[in-house]
Each structure stands twice: as C-alpha cells, then as structure tokens.
Amino acid sequence: MKIRFERTGGFAGISTSVLLDTDTMPQNESEQLSAMCNNMNFFSLPSKPDTKSGAADLFRYKITVESKDGKHTVETTDLSVTPGLENFVNYLSDKAQKK
Amino acid sequence: MLCIVPPHLLREIISRGDPAMKKWAINTITLSEQVRMTRQVFVADKIMSVLQQKERRIYDAKNKTTLPGKLVRMEGDASNGDPAADEAYNGAGWTYDLYKDVYGRNSVDDKGMKLDSTVHYSEKYDNAFWNGNQMVYGDGDGKIFDRFTKAIDVIGHELTHGVTQYTAKLEYQDQSGALNEHISDVFGSIVKQYSMKQNAKQADWLIGQGLFTPKIHGVALRSMKAPGTAYDDPLIGKDPQPGTMQDYNDTTEDNGGVHINSGIPNRAFYLIASDIGGYSWEKAGKIWYKTLDLLNVNSNFEDMASCTLEAAGILFGSGSEQESVKKGWDGVGVPVKK
Ligand SMILES: [Zn+2]
Numbered sequence: 053m054k055i056r057f058e059r060t061g062g063f064a065g066i067s068t069s070v071l072l073d074t075d076t077m078p079q080n081e082s083e084q085l086s087a088m089c090n091n092m093n094f095f096s097l098p099s100k101p102d103t104k105s106g107a108a109d110l111f112r113y114k115i116t117v118e119s120k121d122g123k124h125t126v127e128t129t130d131l132s133v134t135p136g137l138e139n140f141v142n143y144l145s146d147k148a149q150k151k
Numbered sequence: 152m153l154c155i156v157p158p159h160l161l162r163e164i165i166s167r168g169d170p171a172m173k174k175w176a177i178n179t180i181t182l183s184e185q186v187r188m189t190r191q192v193f194v195a196d197k198i199m200s201v202l203q204q205k206e207r208r209i210y211d212a213k214n215k216t217t218l219p220g221k222l223v224r225m226e227g228d229a230s231n232g233d234p235a236a237d238e239a240y241n242g243a244g245w246t247y248d249l250y251k252d253v254y255g256r257n258s259v260d261d262k263g264m265k266l267d268s269t270v271h272y273s274e275k276y277d278n279a280f281w282n283g284n285q286m287v288y289g290d291g292d293g294k295i296f297d298r299f300t301k302a303i304d305v306i307g308h309e310l311t312h313g314v315t316q317y318t319a320k321l322e323y324q325d326q327s328g329a330l331n332e333h334i335s336d337v338f339g340s341i342v343k344q345y346s347m348k349q350n351a352k353q354a355d356w357l358i359g360q361g362l363f364t365p366k367i368h369g370v371a372l373r374s375m376k377a378p379g380t381a382y383d384d385p386l387i388g389k390d391p392q393p394g395t396m397q398d399y400n401d402t403t404e405d406n407g408g409v410h411i412n413s414g415i416p417n418r419a420f421y422l423i424a425s426d427i428g429g430y431s432w433e434k435a436g437k438i439w440y441k442t443l444d445l446l447n448v449n450s451n452f453e454d455m456a457s458c459t460l461e462a463a464g465i466l467f468g469s470g471s472e473q474e475s476v477k478k479g480w481d482g483v484g485v486p487v488k489k
Contacts, residue, residue, distance in 0.1 A: 063299065105283065
C-alpha cells in the first residue's frame with residue numbers, strides 16, 4: 053500500500069508532504085496503518101470537503117491511498133475532517149514533519 | 152433629578168463615565184427624553200450604540216480540536232497567566248479599537264459581535280485560522296514555529312477575515328482569494344503599527360515576525376515591503392511571494408495561491424502608504440476600508456486598483472492621494488483603470 057500526503061494552505065502558506073510505502077516500513081507499523089485505513093473505510097470517503105463560507109487560512113489535506121483494492125484520493129480541511137480521518141491526518145502530518 | 156442635567160451632558164456621561172454613572176445617565180436620559188416625547192428613536196439608537204462595547208472571550212482547546220473549548224477569560228477579567236490567552240485577548244482588543252476608533256466599525260459585523268478566540272488548538276499545530284465565527288490559534292510545533300498569537304498582526308489578520316466576510320465577501324479562490332488575504336495582511340499590519348504608534352517609515356511591514364523559532368533562517372512569514380524575502384531556509388524553502396504582476400504564480404495549490412499572490416497587492420499598499428506618508432491607518436487605511444464597500448465577491452487585482460482609486464476620490468478628492476494610489480499600482484504592474 054502506498055500513501056501520499058500533502059498539506060497546503062494555512063496562514064503561512066507553507067506546504068509539506070510525505071510518501072509512505074507499507075512494503076518498506078516495519079511490520080507492526082504497516083499493520084497499524086492498514087488497520088487505520090480499513091477502520092475508517094477510506095475508499096468510501098467523499099473526495100471533496102464541504103467548504104464553509106467565510107472561513108480562511110485552513111490547512112487543506114490531500115491523501116491518496118493506492119492498494120490492491122484500487123486508488124482513492126480524499127481532500128479535507130481542518131473544519132471538515134471527521135474524527136477517524138483526523139487520526140490519520142495527525143499521523144501523516146507527524147511523518148511529514150519528521151521527514 | 153429628572154430635568155436638571157441637560158441631555159448633552161448626560162450623553163457625555165454615558166460615553167465617558169464609570170459604569171454606575173453610565174447606568175444612571177442612561178436611565179435619566181431615557182426618562183427625560185420620554186417626557187419630552189421627542190426624538191425617542193434617535194436617542195434609543197444613540198444609547199444602544201454607546202452601550203455596545205468590545206466583548207472578548209478567550210477559550211482553551213487544551214490541545215484538542217473541539218471548538219470553542221473551555222472558556223478561560225471574559226471581557227474585563229484579569230489575566231489567567233497563560234501568555235497565549237493574554238496575547239489573544241490583547242491583540243483582539245487592539246484590533247477592535249482600531250476598527251472602532253479609526254473606521255467607526257463596531258466589531259466584525261459592525262453590530263458588536265463578540266470576539267471569540269481559541270488558543271492551544273490541536274497538537275503542534277503550525278497555523279491560525281478564522282472558522283467563519285471565531286479565531287483559532289495553534290501552539291506551533293516548537294521546531295519551525297512558535298505559538299501563533301506571538302505576532303499581533305496575525306490576530307488583526309484573522310479578525311479582518313471576519314470583516315471581509317461581512318463586507319466585500321471576496322471568494323477564497325485565485326485573485327479574489329489573494330485580495331481576501333491581502334486585506335487581512337493590510338489591516339493586520341496596521342493593527343501592529345497602531346499598537347506601536349509607528350508611521351509608514353518606522354513600520355517593519357512584516358507579517359508574522361517572531362513566529363519562527365531561532366533555528367529557522369527567516370525574519371517573518373511575509374514582507375509587504377519586499378515580498379519574497381521573508382525567509383529562506385533548507386527546512387521550509389524560500390518565501391514564494393511575488394512583488395509584481397510579472398511574477399504572478401498561476402498555481403492550483405493553496406486555493407490558487409491566495410497566500411502567495413497576495414504579495415503583489417501587499418507591496419502596492421506599502422508603496423501607497425509610504426508615498427502618502429504619516430500613519431498608514433489614517434489615509435491609506437481609510438482608503439482600503441472604504442474599498443471594502445466597492446468590491447464584490449469576484450473582484451480581481453485590476454478591480455482592486457480601480458476601487459482604491461475611486462475610494463481615494465470619495466474620501467480625499469482628486470488630489471495627491473489619488474496620485475499615490477496610481478503610482479503604487481503602477482509600481483507592481485497592475486493597470487489602474489478609471
Ligand atoms: Zn488569511
């Protein structure tokens with residue numbers, strides 16, 4: 053499974069990104085990641101976020117997951133992220149920061 | 152007591168007296184004017200507007216993402232000892248005062264809306280935003296960013312997104328989005344200048360000065376005076392802002408580069424405020440504030456240029472201010488149409 057994460061926008065307008073491949077990471081981490089994707093039903097999440105009028109400087113997150121089940125991209129923001137997806141976004145943001 | 156104190160003096164007490172005096176004067180003025188049965192509506196409006204004061208509320212998200220979080224400070228309360236809460240409170244106060252005292256605007260919606268801010272949003276959160284109702288500030292990750300309340304212009308910037316939401320309603324995409332960002336940077340910088348009593352020459356024209364940790368090679372997030380020069384660091388790259396139309400960045404990221412291309416109108420404002428001289432909140436700021444009434448949701452940079460020229464004409468006639476406006480937009484390569 054390959055995961056591409058991009059964070060754009062925000063007050064500073066500084067983007068970060070990270071590319072993860074479960075084949076090249078420790079087994080326990082790769083299992084944890086696969087479980088996270090399954091639990092939130094990533095492949096059935098809506099691709100585009102609801103936009104809230106008037107809001108500004110939100111981070112915009114774009115996550116693409118590619119696996120044997122296919123390829124799916126989800127875009128979300130700080131205000132439209134769901135609790136399940138939020139854990140995933142936090143995990144990936146942390147990876148992008150440590151990169 | 153009823154008819155002894157003349158109404159004009161009562162109004163004076165309402166606007167300047169301590170709370171007890173105010174209450175007494177309001178009761179008195181209402182009664183005495185009712186006795187006369189004249190201009191009741193006018194007086195009622197006047198009293199209402201006098202009663203509308205700034206009302207700040209600071210919340211602590213305690214590193215979660217549920218808004219607004221726990222209420223930690225209300226208007227008039229003493230500090231709770233948290234620097235982030237203090238900065239959010241004081242910065243919102245300066246911003247309210249600038250809009251009220253200089254532009255005659257009563258809060259974000261011009262109807263005395265409460266100013267709500269949440270600090271300690273999420274964990275290691277490198278951002279601040281306006282959610283359509285309130286301001287939200289992160290603590291920063293500590294490696295690249297310090298907490299976002301540290302720069303007062305960030306606070307003025309976020310609150311101004313609220314003002315734009317209630318006025319020009321600029322769509323947050325491409326050029327209208329870059330103008331939305333630009334207007335927030337303009338009044339953010341003006342709030343800083345106003346709080347420090349700096350004129351256009353003394354001001355640093357930086358946005359987010361002090362937000363980077365000492366490890367990052369950069370002075371701020373943006374420079375209105377010299378877009379593209381605020382930072383250059385191996386970890387975060389180089390400040391991508393253009394300062395002229397020639398270098399306009401046609402990107403799809405960041406809602407079409409709203410935080411990037413805002414550098415162009417930002418520099419135009421710096422040029423215009425510097426050319427006019429003096430305190431930038433006085434003339435240039437008033438022109439920009441008036442322009443909010445003239446723009447629409449889809450306005451682009453050229454519309455902005457012609458609207459600021461029109462606003463300068465409305466406020467100051469066809470004089471040196473309009474000349475400064477023209478020169479400024481010329482300086483960044485945006486044509487000014489009549
Ligand atoms: Zn903004």
